Amino acid sequence: MLDGWMDVHLANSTRFSFARIGGRFTFFRDDESYVKPKRPLQFVPGHGTHWFKTSGTWFRYRNVEEHAPSPRQVTYISCWGRSQRPVRSFLNTCREQYLKDIAKKTLVYENRDRSWIKARARRTRQLHTIILDKSVKETWLRDIEQFLDPKTRAQYMDTGPPGTGKTSATLAIADRFGTDVYKLNLGAGLQSSELNKLLDEVPERSLLLAEDIDAVTSAQARTSHNENDPSPGNTQPAKTESTTISLSDLLNLMDGVASVEGVLLILTTNHPEKLDAALVRPGRIDQMIELGLTTSEVNHDLFHNFYKQVCESAAENDNFYNVSSLAKEFAGKVPQNEFSPAEVLSLFQENMRAPQAAVDGAEDWMAKIRQGRQK
Ligand SMILES: Nc1ncnc2c1ncn2[C@@H]1O[C@H](COP(=O)(O)OP(=O)(O)OP(=O)(O)O)[C@@H](O)[C@H]1O
Secondary structure (H helix, E strand, O other), rough: OHHHHHHHHHHOOOEEEEEEEOOEOOOOOOOEEEEEEEEEEEEOOOOEEEEEEEOOEEEEEEEEEOOOOEEEEEEEEOOOOOOOHHHHHHHHHHHHHHHHOOOOEEEEOOOOOOOOEEEEEOOOOOHOOOOHHHHHHHHHHHHHHHHHHOOOOOEEEOOOOOOOHHHHHHHHHHHHOOOOEEEEEOOOOHHHHHHHHHOOOOOOEEEEEEEEHHHHHHHHHHHHHHHHHHOOOOOOOOOOOHHOHHHHHHHHHHHHHOOOOEEEEEEEEHHHHHHHHHHOOOOOOOOOEEOOOOOHHHHHHHHHHHHHHHHHHHHHOOOOHHHHHHHHHHHHHOOOOOOOOOHHHHHHHHOOHHHHHHOOHHHHHHHHHHHHHOO
């Protein structure tokens, strides 16, 4: 919150600052088309002490690294005089600014060092931009609407190959219900004893997301395999995975979340066939949602959604593209259940403002993807 204000108001006027590559892509436009996206440089105040004046008061801003009890970045803010009032009023201004800035963003928290930290504020993803088969979307939405009732709880499992929208759909749901996302990273040394603490700290009406949960079961399977495998080739230490969480920890987590009202748990996996039956039994998972490869309907809708605006603005300039008939032609060319939405979108991104070229290039694009898979 304070850093946000400083980045905007102070970074360009301090004697020294840090430059970082901005988090957001900016499209620079040349005469004809959009050129490759570039990230802008962002400046933030450097370490040390900076003075600045706002609303008639001089403030001292000190940004230091402290090493005890653990390494962290600490910011001190103070002003001349005996009253705290200017500092409090300044902090309120920063907070108002911050709330305004995040109004159109979804906050994503991640677990690090035994606690949740705000990892990023992502631009909201709206549900209508997630293209799914209508039947899947309707069933899912109807069910998830119940989550609006603060007394309910729900646990979903999104399954599907990479690039079918599991993560994006979760962010869109968070936007739909105005919740923050708590993304639980199950790997990287997370200890089972930390899970309960993390769960306790998830506020009501939040979305808890755990991705790629098949890794948990397979990690455990690997561990037991190693323990029981006396073959000379088995050089893996049997307990390597014991620092990460186990299947029973995951089941405890799910049962724990089930007892917290108003927390929506979404698990994702690319390999539903690898999941332990205990994970997906009724009562633990309320609904399995399959986000599969594209159907004809999805290919059509992806095209329509992507090129609708381009076609409309082309029509204003007397170039006529009929988006509906191009979308139909495209859907007719692409076989069902072979490509992921992310793969289809990669073709459109290569032909950003050229819907006809996307239709004409569909065969070459399919051949390229198929070739890539064979490697
Ligand atoms: N059904 C969809 N509708 C619209 N966009 C989609 C859809 N599926 C994927 N995308 C786009 O494709 C990209 C990858 O999607 P996403 O990360 O959500 O997939 P995923 O299933 O979570 O993949 P992974 O299993 O690799 O994590 C994103 O830019 C997303 O916007």
